[in-house]
Amino acid sequence: MAPAFEAQGGAPPPQAEPVQEQAAAAASQNNAHFSNYESKVTIVGSGNWGSVASKLIASNTLRLSSFHDEVRMWVFEEILPSGEKLTDVINSTNENVKYLPGIKLGKNVVADPDLENAVKDANMLVFVTPHQFMEGICRKLVGKINGDVQAISLIKGMEVKMEGPCMISSLISEQLGINCCVLMGANIANEIATEKFSEATVGYRENREIAEKWVQLFSTPYFLVTAVQDVEGVELCGTLKNVVALAAGFVDGLEMGNNTKAAIMRIGLREMKAFSKLLFSSVKDTTFFESCGVADLITTCLGGRNRKVAEAFAKNGGKRSFDKLEAEMLQGQKLQGVSTAREVYEVLGHRGWLELFPLFATVHEICIGRLPPSAIVEHSERKPRFELLDGSTQYC
Numbered sequence: 001m002a003p004a005f006e007a008q009g010g011a012p013p014p015q016a017e018p019v020q021e022q023a024a025a026a027a028s029q030n031n032a033h034f035s036n037y038e039s040k041v042t043i044v045g046s047g048n049w050g051s052v053a054s055k056l057i058a059s060n061t062l063r064l065s066s067f068h069d070e071v072r073m074w075v076f077e078e079i080l081p082s083g084e085k086l087t088d089v090i091n092s093t094n095e096n097v098k099y100l101p102g103i104k105l106g107k108n109v110v111a112d113p114d115l116e117n118a119v120k121d122a123n124m125l126v127f128v129t130p131h132q133f134m135e136g137i138c139r140k141l142v143g144k145i146n147g148d149v150q151a152i153s154l155i156k157g158m159e160v161k162m163e164g165p166c167m168i169s170s171l172i173s174e175q176l177g178i179n180c181c182v183l184m185g186a187n188i189a190n191e192i193a194t195e196k197f198s199e200a201t202v203g204y205r206e207n208r209e210i211a212e213k214w215v216q217l218f219s220t221p222y223f224l225v226t227a228v229q230d231v232e233g234v235e236l237c238g239t240l241k242n243v244v245a246l247a248a249g250f251v252d253g254l255e256m257g258n259n260t261k262a263a264i265m266r267i268g269l270r271e272m273k274a275f276s277k278l279l280f281s282s283v284k285d286t287t288f289f290e291s292c293g294v295a296d297l298i299t300t301c302l303g304g305r306n307r308k309v310a311e312a313f314a315k316n317g318g319k320r321s322f323d324k325l326e327a328e329m330l331q332g333q334k335l336q337g338v339s340t341a342r343e344v345y346e347v348l349g350h351r352g353w354l355e356l357f358p359l360f361a362t363v364h365e366i367c368i369g370r371l372p373p374s375a376i377v378e379h380s381e382r383k384p385r386f387e388l389l390d391g392s393t394q395y396c
């Protein structure tokens with residue numbers, strides 16, 4: 001894989017590529033074995049999207065002989081207002097009454113509150129928790145998983161470390177020494193739960209056969225999955241669109257209309273592409289036209305929770321914090337956009353790129369109250385100064 005960071009001559013690459021390469025090499029050694037026996041799937045996470053993912057997966061493990069029927073789902077245990085444990089209720093009713101009420105997950109889904117026990121026999125791990133919990137989860141899993149495990153991350157977000165930004169798939173690969181694909185797309189969970197048609201994109205590193213296995217595991221007649229060889233591009237699309245969705249929500253809250261919102265989405269897409277390509281020169285332009293790119297951006301800016309809460313934030317003139325609004329409006333679900341905006345801002349500040357990304361920078365400054373919501377149009381319309389970089393046109 002080419003080193004990512006060509007534009008800033010001499011700056012360190014943002015991710016530890018050798019670890020990923022080792023993981024990929026181990027994965028290809030395991031691959032023959034992997035494709036020849038029944039794969040056992042565990043889902044790590046059980047929120048709104050985690051529960052829908054378990055429904056998709058459970059229908060396929062029953063149907064396809066290459067998978068073991070049972071699907072384990074690790075649940076962060078909670079006591080419900082009724083006094084019952086969430087895992088007990090899921091196992092007796094087959095429904096995640098807190099995060100996906102009214103939808104049967106499949107009788108072959110087994111909720112397990114013990115993380116170590118949930119992963120112990122699995123050789124396919126699906127990670128789907130809010131991104132802020134992943135570092136702790138990985139720490140608990142070190143040394144606890146099988147050597148021949150393959151992973152996929154459905155998580156949107158990144159960690160910012162001293163050495164640079166770390167995508168969640170890289171965190172998983174580096175901490176657990178396993179290969180990790182990603183699945184992202186225009187996927188508002190509640191719509192897929194009721195089997196409305198949508199599409200998704202699997203991003204893989206080298207091994208097409210493993211990508212195909214993930215495609216098989218997730219695909220249904222109403223959920224069409226395609227694979228592209230661009231882990232970073234797919235994952236960054238899924239991560240960055242939440243920042244643009246906040247901008248779209250501000251515009252909605254200020255009742256600025258559809259033209260303004262479309263302009264903000266276009267500027268946001270341009271910044272998503274430029275940021276991704278600056279971090280990883282391997283990111284492909286075509287990825288932005290897949291479900292994970294423009295389609296996810298559109299659905300998130302029209303219907304997602306980040307847009308909804310940002311709209312309320314702007315309607316309140318920025319006087320009620322995102323934390324308060326999240327607690328009031330989302331019933332335990334987590335916003336990803338606000339923390340991603342902060343993480344992106346840290347990267348921009350650290351690398352001297354703030355002037356290149358006026359929309360990303362402004363979204364964070366609005367979120368922390370440094371600028372009013374109306375600044376979204378005043379600041380985003382500034383022309384990014386790509387001439388500060390060598391070979392500027394390739395990023396636009």
Ligand SMILES: NC(=O)c1ccc[n+]([C@@H]2O[C@H](COP(=O)([O-])OP(=O)(O)OC[C@H]3O[C@@H](n4cnc5c(N)ncnc54)[C@H](O)[C@@H]3O)[C@@H](O)[C@H]2O)c1
Pocket residue numbers: 045046047048049050051075076077078099128129130131133154155156157187188189190332333334335336
């Ligand atoms: N919901 C969607 O429509 C959707 C669609 C695509 C991708 N995603 C992504 O999927 C990921 C998971 O989102 P979700 O919608 O399944 O979750 P969610 O926001 O609905 O639920 C939050 C989850 O976090 C768990 N949790 C709370 N505290 C925790 C802790 N300390 N440690 C571990 N877990 C804890 C809760 O039990 C719950 O399962 C996110 O990265 C999100 O961006 C969501």
